[in-house]
Every structure is written in structure tokens, then in C-alpha cells.
Amino acid sequence: MSLLVVGSVAIDSIETPWGKAKGVLGGSATYAALAARLWTPVALVAVVGDDFPKQALRLFDRKGIDRRGLLSLPGRTFQWKGRYQLDGQVRTLFLDLGVFEQFRPQLSKSLARVRHAFLGNIHPSLQLAVLNQLRAPKLTACDSRDHWIEQERSAFLKVLKKVDILFLNDAEARLFTGASNLVEATRALLRFGPRVAIVKKGEHGVLAASDGHFFSLPGYPVSRVIDPTGAGDAFAGTCLGLLASQKRKSWKALCQALLTASCTASLVIETFGPKRLIGLTKKDLETRVKGFCVFSGVTLS
Amino acid sequence: MSLLVVGSVAIDSIETPWGKAKGVLGGSATYAALAARLWTPVALVAVVGDDFPKQALRLFDRKGIDRRGLLSLPGRTFQWKGRYQLDGQVRTLFLDLGVFEQFRPQLSKSLARVRHAFLGNIHPSLQLAVLNQLRAPKLTACDSRDHWIEQERSAFLKVLKKVDILFLNDAEARLFTGASNLVEATRALLRFGPRVAIVKKGEHGVLAASDGHFFSLPGYPVSRVIDPTGAGDAFAGTCLGLLASQKRKSWKALCQALLTASCTASLVIETFGPKRLIGLTKKDLETRVKGFCVFSGVTLS
Numbered sequence: 001m002s003l004l005v006v007g008s009v010a011i012d013s014i015e016t017p018w019g020k021a022k023g024v025l026g027g028s029a030t031y032a033a034l035a036a037r038l039w040t041p042v043a044l045v046a047v048v049g050d051d052f053p054k055q056a057l058r059l060f061d062r063k064g065i066d067r068r069g070l071l072s073l074p075g076r077t078f079q080w081k082g083r084y085q086l087d088g089q090v091r092t093l094f095l096d097l098g099v100f101e102q103f104r105p106q107l108s109k110s111l112a113r114v115r116h117a118f119l120g121n122i123h124p125s126l127q128l129a130v131l132n133q134l135r136a137p138k139l140t141a142c143d144s145r146d147h148w149i150e151q152e153r154s155a156f157l158k159v160l161k162k163v164d165i166l167f168l169n170d171a172e173a174r175l176f177t178g179a180s181n182l183v184e185a186t187r188a189l190l191r192f193g194p195r196v197a198i199v200k201k202g203e204h205g206v207l208a209a210s211d212g213h214f215f216s217l218p219g220y221p222v223s224r225v226i227d228p229t230g231a232g233d234a235f236a237g238t239c240l241g242l243l244a245s246q247k248r249k250s251w252k253a254l255c256q257a258l259l260t261a262s263c264t265a266s267l268v269i270e271t272f273g274p275k276r277l278i279g280l281t282k283k284d285l286e287t288r289v290k291g292f293c294v295f296s297g298v299t300l301s
Numbered sequence: 302m303s304l305l306v307v308g309s310v311a312i313d314s315i316e317t318p319w320g321k322a323k324g325v326l327g328g329s330a331t332y333a334a335l336a337a338r339l340w341t342p343v344a345l346v347a348v349v350g351d352d353f354p355k356q357a358l359r360l361f362d363r364k365g366i367d368r369r370g371l372l373s374l375p376g377r378t379f380q381w382k383g384r385y386q387l388d389g390q391v392r393t394l395f396l397d398l399g400v401f402e403q404f405r406p407q408l409s410k411s412l413a414r415v416r417h418a419f420l421g422n423i424h425p426s427l428q429l430a431v432l433n434q435l436r437a438p439k440l441t442a443c444d445s446r447d448h449w450i451e452q453e454r455s456a457f458l459k460v461l462k463k464v465d466i467l468f469l470n471d472a473e474a475r476l477f478t479g480a481s482n483l484v485e486a487t488r489a490l491l492r493f494g495p496r497v498a499i500v501k502k503g504e505h506g507v508l509a510a511s512d513g514h515f516f517s518l519p520g521y522p523v524s525r526v527i528d529p530t531g532a533g534d535a536f537a538g539t540c541l542g543l544l545a546s547q548k549r550k551s552w553k554a555l556c557q558a559l560l561t562a563s564c565t566a567s568l569v570i571e572t573f574g575p576k577r578l579i580g581l582t583k584k585d586l587e588t589r590v591k592g593f594c595v596f597s598g599v600t601l602s
Contacts (some may be wrong), residue, residue, distance in 0.1 A: 086481045182388045182504065183522040203483065204505035205519055216519040216597050218506055221484040255598060296517050297556060297599040 001042045001138075002066075003244040005033040005237065006105055007120025008190050009046040009070065009192045010078035013094070014272060018226050024273030025056050026080060028143065029244065031230030032227045033065050033275040036118070036241030036265050038285070043111055045130070047103045049077040069111050072090055073099040088202060088228055107133045116244035118236055119163070120272030121205035124155035130220035131162045139249060141240055141300045143232065149176045160193040173199045182207060187214070196254065198239075200232050206258055213251045220266035220292050232266040234277055237255050238264040256300045263288040302439070303367075304545040306334040306538065307406055307431050308421020310347040310371065311379035314395070315573060319527050326357050327381060327575030329421030329444065332531030334366050335578040336565050337419070337542030338442050339586070345413055346370035346431070348404045350378040370412050374400040389529055391505060393461040407527045408434045417545035419537055422446045422462070425456035441539055442466035444533065450477045457534065458493060467495040468537045474500045483508060489516070492573060497555065499540075500515045503534050507559055514552045518559055521567035521593050528573045537580055538567040557601045564589040 012026030029046045035040045043066040060067045076098035078292045082090045105126055115138035119127040125156060127142050140163045140297070148156050149172055166189055170182055173288060179185040182199060188196035201208045203225070205218040238261035239254075246253055263285055267276050293299060313327030330347045337343045344367040351373060361368045363521035383391045406427060416439035420428040428443050435441070441464045449457050450473055457477075461467060467490055471483055480486040483500060489509045490498035500508045504526070506519040539562035540555075547554055564586055568577050594600060 076379045181524055181526060184524040187524065201505065204502065207522070214522055214596050216522055218517040221508070221517055222517055223482055223485040223488065225482060259598075295515050297560075297601045298597065298599045300598045 001116055002043055002114045003036050003240055003242045004043050004064065004069075004107075004111060004114045004117040004130075005029050005120070006045040006117065006127070007032060007233070008078055008100060009044070009048050009052075010080050010100075011052075012229060012273065013079075013081040014227055014229055015083040015093075016227050017084070018224070019272065021227070021272035024275075025059070026229065026273065027078060028122070028156070028230075028233040030240060031233035031268070031274055031277065032061075032118055032120055032237030034063060034274055035234040035237030036244070037063050037065055038280065038282055039241035040116075040244040042066065042241070043069055043114060045105050045107065045111065047071045047073055047099050049073060049075045049099045052284040054078045063278070071146060073102060075099040082229070084228060087227055088225065090228070100115055105130050105133075115139070116240060117141070117260055118240040119143070120160075120236075121148075124148050124159045124192075125151050126270060127159045128155060128162070130278050131159065139154075139164050139240070139243055141167060141168040141236065143236055144172065144273055146175055157192060163194050165196040165240075166194040167198045167199060167200065167232070168194075169200045170203070170230060183214075191206075198258070200235060202228070203244075206235075206262060208254065210251060210254075213254050215258065217255075217262055217298070218296055220262055220288065221270060221295055226267045226268050230274060230277070231268050234268045234296070235261045252300060259292065259298065259300060260285060263292055302417055302539055302545045303344055303415045304337050305344050305346060305365060305370075305408075305412060305418040305431075306330050306421070307346040307418065308333060308423055308534070310349050310353075311381050311401075312344070312353075313380075313530060315528055315530055316383040316384040316394075317528050317573075318385070318426070319525070320573065321426075322573035323336045325576075326360070326431065327530065328379060328400055329423070329531075329534040332534035332569070332578065333419055333421055333541070334361075335364060335543070335575055336535040336538030336581075337584055338364050338366050339418075339581065340539070340542035341545040342417060343367065343369055343542070346406050346408065346412065348372045348400050350374060350375055350376045350400045353378045362415060363467055364579070368407075369409065372404075374403060376400040382477045383530070385529060389526065391529070405597070406431050406434075416440070416540060418442070419541040420444070420460075421534055422445050422449075425449050425460045425477045428460045429456060429463070432460065440465050440541070440544055442468060442537065444468040444537055445473065447476055448475055449538030454584070461494040464495050466497045466499060466541075467493075468499045468501065468533070470503070470533060484515075501536060503532075505531070507536075507563060509555065509559060510553060511555075516556050516559065517553075518556075518563055518599070519597055521563055521589065522596055523567050523570060529570050531575060531578070532569045535569045536562045536566040553601060554558055559594065560599065560601060561586060561590055563573065
């Protein structure tokens with residue numbers, strides 16, 4: 001079953017304590033789509049400017065990502081430059097939304113019939129517009145960020161009434177729920193509508209809650225994080241890609257998807273930009289999943 | 302096989318966002334001994350003043366803790382008063398070392414022959430003095446804290462050459478190794494001597510490393526932490542108690558001990574002081590371990 005991936009496609013410049021990368025392919029939809037395409041057919045819905053490199057378009061084609069929903073508008077592509085500190089905190093040095101400011105996702109008839117959707121971190125009113133265009137959604141998920149949670153809370157609340165799965169990171173979950181304890185915060189997210197709440201804790205792993213269920217997974221042990229960019233989007237992309245590929249959406253299937261998603265994220269952060277994700281194979285992931293089970297004692301199958 | 306538990310026995314007053322407890326039994330050796338006694342005979346080596354409540358001595362007796370190594374000196378018992386913030390950080394409001402300042406652990410002949418020892422957070426030169434008195438140690442472990450790591454580094458380094466297992470929390474491991482990445486920090490601890498390094502991450506669980514092995518466990522999901530006091534000592538006490546009770550010290554046995562130790566710690570923090578630990582049974586722990594395996598997907602047996 002296909003997966004719609006809606007979000008940003010950008011050009012990133014990244015500085016970390018371990019080096020720099022200039023003008024690499026970025027954006028929430030890019031990372032999510034590149035991760036999800038290993039598991040299910042992916043249709044990308046985003047916008048780029050007329051400066052967007054042809055070779056990046058060809059990359060999407062080569063990876064089997066349907067880009068009929070990738071609009072090209074006259075103007076500049078979304079650009080972001082950020083610098084990570086040793087503790088993983090990031091500071092935005094430069095931001096140019098470019099044509100992304102005019103992004104009003106319009107689904108074609110065929111895209112509106114896609115049953116699974118991941119809405120990356122964009123304005124909640126745009127996420128809502130996509131949700132309202134879906135004809136027969138089976139599983140929908142969204143991510144968000146501190147800015148929307150604080151500044152666009154009412155639109156965000158409307159999104160939460162409609163999505164099945166909510167992804168937030170630890171700081172966002174605390175900010176949104178007001179709960180300092182993360183177990184409490186994860187469970188509290190369910191009260192706002194989603195059937196499943198997933199809280200990403202970076203190096204410390206992930207928490208997931210659903211009515212009557214709770215799951216906790218440590219992070220895959222990575223001893224040198226080169227670039228955290230896109231890890232959360234690749235995580236969500238893997239999770240949705242895997243779930244879209246399966247008929248039965250059980251709690252166990254979700255837990256298994258989170259484990260594989262953690263492994264994807266752990267590979268993404270070991271190199272700059274989406275490089276590792278571009279070359280990633282199912283076999284690479286299987287190897288890492290096996291290692292993860294040894295490191296963590298987890299057996300889910 | 303018996304376990305020697307060396308450390309502080311104190312009277313604590315604790316304030317947390319959820320309430321207060323005044324004049325409760327505390328100290329690293331208290332928590333470690335109360336946790337370990339479920340699994341193996343425990344001999345306590347510590348010092349108290351002549352103001353130490355008789356009922357606390359009777360408690361040790363009732364719990365089968367050998368207190369022939371618990372010295373009573375004229376003067377006041379170690380007193381500590383602390384206030385925890387919502388984020389789990391603690392501030393010391395009052396500290397009176399009392400007779401603890403004169404603590405120079407002297408093992409009797411029979412105690413010196415005990416094969417297993419846990420050295421709680423005390424001055425590294427005192428930990429070293431105990432290690433040097435042990436006749437035929439089979440498994441030794443120590444904890445420490447930021448103050449000793451920074452101010453008494455050379456004595457601490459000598460301890461690390463002698464102990465088998467080192468317990469530190471995340472901040473201490475970073476401080477001591479200079480590595481910001483916790484996976485790297487955990488592995489780096491091994492270079493200083495111990496065969497096993499265990500890094501406690503509070504709500505985020507625990508990391509453990511040994512030559513060729515790595516293990517990562519999430520925290521048991523506790524939605525309301527009432528009082529974190531003693532959780533780390535109860536964790537180490539459970540771990541050592543379990544290992545002391547087993548003939549074969551395999552990596553798998555250590556991982557299993559860490560899982561049970563995490564469950565002990567999760568129970569300790571749900572009430573003020575050592576209350577939960579005093580009433581704790583193996584059955585309570587078995588129930589929580591089962592729940593933990595469901596929450597985490599971990600199977601070790």
C-alpha cells in the first residue's frame with residue numbers, strides 16, 4: 001500500500017563538531033520519503049524552487065519515489081543552515097523559506113485516494129488541509145515542532161483530532177502537555193486525539209503509548225553522532241513505511257516498526273545529510289536490527 | 302555467598318515537588334544493603350552516632366543484615382537534607398557529616414574473607430582501604446560521585462585499578478571521561494581498569510560495557526517519581542546481591558541482574574525514603590520484571 005509523504009524539501013548546510021556539509025539535500029519530507037521507500041511505494045508532496053538541482057529530482061526517481069506531487073514554483077528552494085553543539089542542540093544560522101511560503105498542498109485525485117499518510121513538520125493548517133483532502137485514510141501520522149505547538153496551538157489541536165499517530169520529541173511532548181515526566185507526557189498526548197503517541201528521545205530511544213499499551217526502547221548505541229539532521233523524519237518514515245506495507249496494524253507490529261525505525265535513525269546520524277539513507281538497503285537494516293537485539297535483549301517476533 | 306556493603310548510613314530529610322519526609326533512614330549503604338538482602342546474605346560496614354535510632358538497628362536485624370561491621374561512635378549520625386526539582390536535580394540544603402568524618406573502615410577477620418563487596422559513594426581512599434583488606438575478593442564494585450572524581454582523581458584512579466565493576470551516573474561518566482557521547486563514555490571507563498562499566502541514566506535506563514560486550518536497557522516506565530533518593534544505590538545493591546548469589550558470572554547474568562536492578566530502582570522512587578525497599582519481596586520484583594519485559598520487549602532467559 002502506498003504512503004503519502006507531505007513536508008518540506010530543502011537545501012541544507014550543516015555544521016557539527018565533526019565537520020561541515022554545504023548544500024546537501026534536506027527537509028522533513030526528503031528524509032521521511034527516503035526512509036519509507038524501502039518498505040512501500042512512496043508519493044512525495046512538497047514544493048521546490050526553480051533552482052532545485054536536477055540531480056536531486058533524478059535521485060527521487062532512481063529511488064522509486066513518485067514525485068508527481070512535488071510542485072516546482074518560480075523562485076528559490078527552502079534553504080536552511082544550522083550548527084549543532086556537542087550536546088545535540090541545534091542553532092539555526094540562516095533560514096530562507098523561498099517558495100515554501102507558498103506551499104498549499106493540493107492532492108490530485110489519485111493522491112487523495114492513497115490510504116496512508118505521513119505529515120512532516122509543517123504548519124498545522126497545511127497538515128489539516130491534507131487530512132481533509134484524503135478520501136479514505138486508513139492510517140495517518142504527523143510530526144510537529146515547538147513553534148507550532150506554542151504559536152498555532154488551536155490548529156495543532158484540530159490536526160490531533162484527525163491523525164492516528166502523533167510523533168513528537170521529548171522537549172515538544174513536555175512543552176505541549178505540561179508534564180515534566182515523559183511517561184506521563186507520552187500517555188497524556190493520547191487525550192488530544194491520536195490513537196498512538198510516540199515520543200522520540202534521541203540517544204535515549206523512544207516511548208510509545210496507546211490505550212492499554214506502553215512500549216519503551218533504548219537508542220541503538222552510536223558512539224559518534226556525526227549529524228543528527230533528519231533522524232526524526234527518517235524514524236517516522238521507516239515506521240509509516242513499514243506499517244503501510246502490512247495489512248494488520250497490531251501493537252506488536254508497531255513495536256517492531258519502532259525498533260527498525262530506531263535502527264534507521266542510528267544509521268542516518270553516522271554521516272552528514274541523507275547520504276547513508278540514499279544508499280540504505282533492507283539488508284543493512286536487517287544487520288543492524290540483529291545487532292540491536294543483541295545490545296538490548298529485545299525480541300519481538 | 303555473602304556481600305559486603307560499605308558506605309554511609311544517614312538520617313535524611315527530603316523535599317520533592319510531591320511532598321516532604323523528615324528524619325528517614327538514608328545513606329548509600331542503607332539502600333544498597335536493603336536491596337541486596339533479598340538475594341544474598343549482607344554484611345553492612347558503616348558508622349553511626351550514638352543518636353542513631355534503635356528501631357533502625359532493629360530494622361537491619363529484622364531484614365537479616367549482619368551489622369557487626371556497623372560501628373557506633375559517640376556523636377551525631379550523618380545527616381542530609383535535600384530538595385529535588387521537577388527535573389530530578391537535587392540541591393543539598395543541609396549536611397552534617399557527624400561521626401562519618403571519622404569513618405575508617407576496619408574489617409574483622411571474618412568480614413575480610415567475604416568474597417563480594419560493594420563500595421558505595423565514599424572517599425576513594427576509604428574504598429581503597431577496604432579493597433586492600435579483602436583477603437580473596439571474587440567480585441568487587443564501586444560507585445562514586447562528581448566531587449571525588451574532580452577533587453580526588455588520583456585516589457579514584459587507584460580504586461579503578463582494583464574493582465571489577467564501576468557504577469557511575471551519566472553526568473559523572475561524562476565528567477570523568479571527557480566524552481559527551483554516553484556510549485563512548487561508557488566504553489571509555491573500561492580503559493581505567495574495571496572489567497565492567499555501568500552508566501545509570503535515571504529515567505532513561507542504563508548502559509553497560511565490558512570487553513566485547515555492550516548492553517542498553519530503557520528505564521521502567523514510572524509516571525510519577527516521588528523521591529529519587531537512593532535509587533542508584535538500590536540499583537547497585539540489587540545487581541551485586543544477585544551476582545553474589547550466583548556461581549557463574551556471565552555477561553547474560555549481568556544483563557539479567559541489571560534488569561532486576563532497574564525494577565528495584567523503579568519501585569524505590571515511587572515512595573519517600575527506603576519505605577518501599579523495606580517491605581520489598583522477591584515476588585514484588587518478579588511481578589515488575591514481568592511487566593518490564595512486556596513494556597520493553599526484552600527477554601533474557
